Amino acid sequence: MICAICLLLIKSVHGTHTEYEDLGFYPQKEHSLMRPYQGTGMTIPNWDIIGHTIVSSNFIRITPDQQSRHGGLWNKVPITFPYWEVHLEFKITGHGKDLFGDGMAFWYVKHPMQPGNVFGSADFFWGLGIFLDTYANQNGAHAHTHPYISAMVNNATMAYDHDRDGTHTELAGCEAKLRTAEHDTYIAIRYYNDTLTVMTDVDGSGEWTDCFISNGVYLPTGLYLGITAATGDLSDNHDIISIKTYRLETPIHLMDKLDQRAMIIPHALGSAHPRDHIDDDHSASGRMSWLRFFFYLFLTIIVLVIAGVIGLLIYQKRQEVSRKRFY
Numbered sequence: 001m002i003c004a005i006c007l008l009l010i011k012s013v014h015g016t017h018t019e020y021e022d023l024g025f026y027p028q029k030e031h032s033l034m035r036p037y038q039g040t041g042m043t044i045p046n047w048d049i050i051g052h053t054i055v056s057s058n059f060i061r062i063t064p065d066q067q068s069r070h071g072g073l074w075n076k077v078p079i080t081f082p083y084w085e086v087h088l089e090f091k092i093t094g095h096g097k098d099l100f101g102d103g104m105a106f107w108y109v110k111h112p113m114q115p116g117n118v119f120g121s122a123d124f125f126w127g128l129g130i131f132l133d134t135y136a137n138q139n140g141a142h143a144h145t146h147p148y149i150s151a152m153v154n155n156a157t158m159a160y161d162h163d164r165d166g167t168h169t170e171l172a173g174c175e176a177k178l179r180t181a182e183h184d185t186y187i188a189i190r191y192y193n194d195t196l197t198v199m200t201d202v203d204g205s206g207e208w209t210d211c212f213i214s215n216g217v218y219l220p221t222g223l224y225l226g227i228t229a230a231t232g233d234l235s236d237n238h239d240i241i242s243i244k245t246y247r248l249e250t251p252i253h254l255m256d257k258l259d260q261r262a263m264i265i266p267h268a269l270g271s272a273h274p275r276d277h278i279d280d281d282h283s284a285s286g287r288m289s290w291l292r293f294f295f296y297l298f299l300t301i302i303v304l305v306i307a308g309v310i311g312l313l314i315y316q317k318r319q320e321v322s323r324k325r326f327y
C-alpha cells in the first residue's frame, strides 16, 4: 500500500538546490557519502577506495594533478530498488590552462573495484557509465566541444573507444563547463520510469540545467555505484565532495515485478549502434555476392534464350528439308 505522504508533492532540498518533484525522494544513507568521511578508523563506512585515491577531511581526491594516475571510490552496497537519483558534488581543477585531462566517470555497474582504461575503470562493463570527459582525444571531429558529458549503457559487449571520446557508443550527451575552482559544481543522475535524466549545476547558479533526457533505458537492480577518474599525459585533480543518493518512488505497476528487475540485461533503445568495421565488410561482401548471383542468373537466361532460338531455327530448317524430300 502506498502511504499517503508518499503521494504528496515532496519538496527536496539538496544543498543549495531546491526542487519540487512529483516523486518521493528517500535519502539512502548507505549509498551516500558526506563529511566527515571516515568513521572511527581509517575506513569510510560503505565505501571502498582503490588506486591513487586519497581521503582528506574536505574531499576525496580520486586522482591528483599528476600524470598517469587512476583511482576510484566504490559503494560496497548494491542498489536494490529500481529507480534512484544521485547528486554528486565534485571539483575538477589543475595547473593546466588549455591542456588537461582525462576526466571522471560515474558508474552503476555489476563489477565494482575493477581498474581499467575507461576513466580508471574496466571496459566491457555491465550497466551504466556517465563520462565527464575533459579532454578531446579526437579534437575537431565532433559536433561538440569539451568538457563533454556523455552516457553509455553496456551489457559487456561493447568497448569504450577512448580515441574517439566514446562517440560511437554514446547514448546522449551535452557540453558542460564543469572544470572550475570558482564555485561548487554538481551533476544529478536520475533513473526513473526507464528514463535517464542528467542535469548539471556548474555555473554557480544553484539551479539544475538539463544535460539530456533519454527514454527507453533499461537497467537492472543489484548493481553498484562508483566514481573513478584517470590522468594520462595530461592531468587534473578529480575530487569528490559529496554523494547523495535517493530512492525514488517505485511505480505501482512494478510492485509485483521487483524480482524481474534484477534480470534485466542493460540496454538503451536510443543508443548509437557500435560501428563495427568487420560487420560493414561482411555486409559489403554480402551485397557483392548477391550482385554476382543476379549477374550470373541474367547471363544464364540470355544463354538459354539464345540456345532456344538457335534450337528452334535448326528444328524449323530440318522440318523444311523433310517436307521438300516428302514432296
Ligand SMILES: [Ca+2]
Residues within 6 Å of the ligand: 102, 133, 134, 135, 136, 137, 162, 165
Ligand atoms: Ca576524452
